[in-house]
Amino acid sequence: MRHPKFRHITAAGALAVIATMPLAACGEASVSPRPAQAAGNEISVAPGPALGTTPSASAPVAKPKPGVARQPVGKGPAKTSTTEPTSTKPTSTKPTSTKPTGTCYGAVRHDLDLRNTVLDLVKSMCFHTGGVLRLQGIGPGLVTASPGSLVSQSYEGGVVDLRFVRAGTVTVTIPQDEQTYTITVVVVS
Numbered sequence: 001m002r003h004p005k006f007r008h009i010t011a012a013g014a015l016a017v018i019a020t021m022p023l024a025a026c027g028e029a030s031v032s033p034r035p036a037q038a039a040g041n042e043i044s045v046a047p048g049p050a051l052g053t054t055p056s057a058s059a060p061v062a063k064p065k066p067g068v069a070r071q072p073v074g075k076g077p078a079k080t081s082t083t084e085p086t087s088t089k090p091t092s093t094k095p096t097s098t099k100p101t102g103t104c105y106g107a108v109r110h111d112l113d114l115r116n117t118v119l120d121l122v123k124s125m126c127f128h129t130g131g132v133l134r135l136q137g138i139g140p141g142l143v144t145a146s147p148g149s150l151v152s153q154s155y156e157g158g159v160v161d162l163r164f165v166r167a168g169t170v171t172v173t174i175p176q177d178e179q180t181y182t183i184t185v186v187v188v189s
Contacts (some may be wrong), residue, residue: 052187104188107131109161114138117183119174127164133185135160135174144173150187 067125108132112122115137125133134161135143147149148168152163163185164174172183 005058027145103129104128104186109134111136114176119176122181122183124184125187126188129164129167129187129189131164131187133162133164133172133183135162137177138174142175146171 005171038186059125104126105128107128109132110125112126113136127133138158138160140155143153143155144160145153145157145162147168147170150164150168152165154161154163162170162185164170164185167189170185170187172185174181
């Protein structure tokens with residue numbers, strides 16, 4: 001850039017590119033605004049003349065693209081319609097048969113930390129055959145599961161694993177804080 005003519009040509013070219021470039025920041029959005037946003041975007045600004053140009057050579061005003069809605073100036077917020085949510089019937093938490101009544105765990109392990117779980121809220125569960133209910137934070141010989149023919153029970157280091165080996169209904173009793181809690185487990189194949 002030692003030559004002054006070259007600097008003038010470069011500066012003039014850069015200015016021409018800037019003046020003819022579409023003003024993307026001031027143009028229309030490419031998508032329609034949401035109704036909550038449309039109320040705040042009521043004022044529309046048209047691009048003014050570029051710096052260093054005469055008023056007769058100003059940039060043309062951008063026209064909205066097809067499919068893009070414009071919010072009229074001075075009108076209130078757009079009217080929106082809402083749909084009422086569909087109500088669902090409450091499901092019973094008591095299993096009535098060996099078929100699951102709602103969401104049923106697969107043949108997976110489900111952990112219950114007895115130190116942090118409110119057992120009054122856990123009344124029933126559902127597992128597929130092979131599923132494991134792991135009870136953490138309890139002593140040996142305290143948890144019982146009946147009938148014993150449907151479950152394989154093991155204890156190690158404060159953890160009781162109940163593996164459900166056959167389909168049926170298993171009653172799990174857990175003594176805690178001088179109270180005995182019962183969880184009914186439905187096992188499906």
